[in-house]
Amino acid sequence: MEEFGVHRDLEAYKDIIDILPKGKYIPTNMFQAEFMHYPKQQQCIIDVLEQMENNGVCPDKETDQMVLNIFGRHGAPTKKLRRMAYWMPKFKNQSPWALPQKIPNSNLEIAKLAVQRMGSVDPATEMNIFQTSELQDAIDDTWIVNGQSANQRDLLAKLKEKQTVYVEGAFTIWLRRTSINYFILRSEPVPLTEEEQKQQNEYDYDDVSELRSWMFGEENLTRKDIVVQPSVHEQEDGTILAIAITGTCSKDSLLSWIRFLEKTNPNLANLSILFATNSPLGEVAPAIESNMPSQPLNKITGGSDL
Known part of the structure; x- marks a missing residue:
């Protein structure tokens, strides 16, 4: 997903989750619910949700309903998704130095x-x-x-x-x-x-x-x-x-x-x-004498690779 640039796209994750059949993996008794009914499929969606969490993609109500239709309310992916839906918005808005969701390219x-x-x-x-x-x-x-x-x-x-x-x-x-x-x-x-x-x-x-x-x-x-x-x-x-x-x-x-x-x-x-090239504040890279070739934005900005 990162290769194609969709690792932070919620709609791409929804399409992946929607591949699984609906209703087949829902546990029908307490033993199936306790012993993780269809473990490989549940672990697969948990891994997808883990990648969403690592990339800062917050699930919405539609994602919750999709997982609920596939695994039921006692499924491990449903519990994982609802924990994400509770905690991620809290951490997202916790910083007092708010930044735009998309950092400008300039x-x-x-x-x-x-x-x-x-x-x-x-x-x-x-x-x-x-x-x-x-x-x-x-x-x-x-x-x-x-x-x-x-x-x-x-x-x-x-x-x-x-x-x-x-x-x-x-x-x-x-x-x-x-x-x-x-x-x-x-x-x-x-x-x-x-x-x-x-x-x-x-x-x-x-x-x-x-x-x-x-x-x-x-x-x-x-x-x-x-x-x-x-x-x-x-x-x-x-x-x-x-x-x-x-x-x-x-x-x-x-x-x-x-x-x-x-x-x-x-x-x-x-x-x-x-x-100065030495500072009590931490590691210092000296200023260059001339411009360096521009680097990709996600690595360095400011015009030089210091």
Whole structure:
């Protein structure tokens, strides 16, 4: 079925199930029901249903009625199908990052979905699409999908002059059965002061025995008692300042990305930018210097095989 491209087609599975004769395999007593009446035929349809489940094909009412007419309500395929009909829609709609059932074929549209999904950790994330043809001296004529929030711009503006930031990638994100490569702009994690480290090691945040409140005539909290909650972008291994997906995944397209970021992040011109090949975030594939032949969409998208 996969060879002919019908392994995710519900109608093709219905045609296969409809081959079996109706009524012949329905058990007529408790012994036939218990000892799996016509085991080979029942196992055959169970295997078909297993393949449907593996390929994410959810059965409908017509499929249920077909299996019911062939094996009866006590048949093992009927029980298997009804478990699928109960659980598969639940898991299908469980993800908070909903995707269209059919992923578009355009690399640009896939990049938009990926950046939107990764940026959903911060509701204020803004997605921008740049064209490198708008820049002078840009070698690659391609698009760049950028994701950055106002909070990330503030973090970038607070970095000290000559501080090093890293362009890392390519990392891979999967959207259903399609993958695409993305890059990040990262700075080193902010080290804790000695007082903060001491407070983190000694203070028990679950201890509520010494809570103070002005309503009971007690003194107000001092400044050192106030702990600023770090943003979602500030992680232990670094601060994520921006994410991007380029059409070619080349180093020139990443340079163009940095030049576009400088327009909204002036402090970026005062920083040292390093294109890193080693990252604490995981395995990194370096950006290529030129375009590679395009690969099949289900293997890689983004224009290069990294």
